Amino acid sequence: MNRRKKINQLLKAHAKKASAKLAPKNRNTYISKADRLKLAAEASLGAEQATADSASPTQP
Template identity: 50%
Template sequence: MNRKKKINQILKAKHKKKNAKLHKTNKPRYVSKAERATLDTQATEPCENNTPDQPLESLE
């Protein structure tokens, strides 16, 4: 009885792990503070560069 129980227990555990790998999690990917800071600075920089202070003729 014990041998059968142990084998079934092992097979159930393997099956459970296999199913867990198939299903994706709904949790979003972790983004570190440093990455968030760089993404934030990159997002704000293009907004500042889009509004030039000088007219185009004076650049030449």
């Protein structure tokens, strides 16, 4: 491989990495397993309270 081809290859690789860095991120942020369990517990607790509130008769 000659010198010009190597330099062009390196420049293309650097340009590709730079444009990839500027591109919008498609992935969601990582949520740890403990945080997911905590969020699920809060959601289920909120759902239980909502059903308990709607099931109990309100007094005027």
